[in-house]
Amino acid sequence: MLIRVEIPIDAPGIDALLRRSFGGEGEARLVHDLREDGLITLGFVATDDEGQVIGYVAFSPVTVEGEELQWVGLAPLAVDEQYRGQGIARQLVYEGLDSLNEFGYAAAVTLGDPAFYSRLGFENAAQHGLHCRWPDTESAFLVHRLADDALHGVRGLVEYSEHFNRL
């Protein structure tokens, strides 16, 4: 198993993985549309010994109260069913966050299961005065600071690109 940055020839493998993992085409279409519009800030794949894509994470830009603060949204994240429970999602997320940190990004947000993402260092975003546009997401909207002062004086609405509104 190898974890590396996404390259263009990974696109069909990522597409297939997302369709298998989410049981529909929403996330696959999302990644396709983000890629078309140059909105994948960073993507990491996990590949098996034959080079097939078995895991994927993408990060794309978000704004806070309309401002670009070098924040990103993590989505989607998927690992093929037969490879789950081996720490692959953790490695994908950590590699992604490490690189984003090196590139100077300040924070990452995500919407997902708090029990899972809290294990990866995400905190409840509402506690920091941050929310997203979707209703009933107070406990599921999460933030991970990359810069120590990322959350200082930053509050309000975190907006993903419009492609997310079609999920």
Ligand SMILES: CC(C)(COP(=O)(O)OP(=O)(O)OC[C@H]1O[C@@H](n2cnc3c(N)ncnc32)[C@H](O)[C@@H]1OP(=O)(O)O)[C@@H](O)C(=O)NCCC(=O)NCCS
């Ligand atoms: C969620 C998913 C990416 C996890 O992948 P994975 O490679 O099995 O995860 P890891 O093995 O890296 O697990 C990391 C940690 O989270 C825990 N974990 C894994 N799945 C979990 C779940 N569904 N709920 C709570 N904790 C979970 C693991 O026990 C591990 O914690 P530990 O190291 O403290 O034991 C995978 O199940 C998946 O692709 N699901 C379908 C798509 C999906 O729902 N994506 C998430 C969208 S928010």
